Amino acid sequence: RAAAGLAGRTLRLGIGPTLATYLLPDLLRRYRAQHPHYQVHISVGNTGELLDLVAADTVDLVLVGSPAEHPKLAITPFRHDHLVVIVAPQHEWASREEVSVDEVRARPLFTREPGSALHASVERVLGAAALEAETCTQLAETEAIKRCVEAGLGVALIQGIAIGREVAAGALHALALRGADDRRTYAFGTRRGRELSEAGQALVALLR
Template identity: 35%
Template sequence: MALNLHYLRVFAAVADQRGFTKAAAALHLSQPAVSKAVRGIERQVGAPLLERGARGVRLTDAGAVLHARARELFAVERSAEEELRALRGLEGGTLRIGASTTIATYLLPRLLGRFRARHPGVELRVATANTRAVARRLVQRRLDVALVEGPVAHPRIEVLPWRDDALVVVAPVDHPLARRRRVAPEALAAEPFIARERGSGTRRVAEAALRAAGVAPRRLLTLGSTAAVTQAVAAGLGLAIVSRLAAADQLALGRVALVRVPDLAMRRALTRLRLVGREPSAAARAFDELLEDD
């Protein structure tokens, strides 16, 4: 039985995205085309592969087996593409970079400019996501370079140090805590906090520091980007713990204020992720050299 690879790719996307609508958007196909492809491969294998439910789709036993093999197949395909791209060296090809939000917004643009000046023939593609999503894309071989701001523990990922970053507490400019020279960590407990979504490196480090200080914020507003968090602080919605890099512009403009909490020292490592056993392309090696010089 020869499987239709287009159908297989569409089925794998539906399984990865856990739904037909998201898969259609990811593949730039219509939803009817996605449904047709899934029906087609189900006819080929002679068994249902997906179960539809109120919460999306779920793999059947047959679907789970086929999905695992599909991911292996497409990983081999990406490896072949990478090896061929590496043969082209730095005169062409594509470098796919994934970066978590703070890095992508405040550090990566300068690095991209320097890389482009040195290697103008390489096409740059940048994906911005939280730490968890960047690590997942690297394991799926959808990235050549991965830079994150949160802790990562995965048997297939090697974590390499890059640079340090400090986190600070910021508040609306008229907030009483912003007027104090020194604030005890327990004074934060009653304050509403604004944070990134779960999976964000900033949020994980901030929550760990607050727990260590015995602080559990009672109210939490979750937003999807660091810029949105600092804007919400400026609008008076609460306090936030953010990268000093991310807060620098708003602090300089006087739209948010620093809350000085000496007993809540928060530093984190910004790291590079590397897939164990994967040989980097020439472009990825050149970008790594740029990071080492940064």
């Protein structure tokens, strides 16, 4: 009985790097304030890795960006976002409010690695050829992408949730992408037929 009680107060959480950086700190603060006796064990990985983990029952709950349907998982959206184009403040686009897809394709591009939700979103918007070009650099960290753009090395499409601080500080300039579907959805995923623990249900309640 004691072991069952401990399991109910423990959450194995998987989360994508972007959400771990820009959503998790405040979410965890609120969670611990309301539920100080619950334990959270956190695994960080890209969307594909995390969906495999929850399907294999290695984690109880995952928070990811724009996940595809999975036969073993129940996927529930909890927040919407959009992609923006970011450039350095000295870039020639820094005086503009929007750019076209073709303009972005013609510039050196930074994006995330295959398997990540951002890579899939950028591929959907720009096409696979843009990500296979010699001028495209793929990095495993969103922060690294932003630093490269700040240094004037190219442009990037990135989630709106990730650039608020830099835009407010004038370190980056954000533009809308004209004529493109730039929507992003964040979702939580659980294994079908598996009831979440008390700890998991408490975290989901904060997302709704």
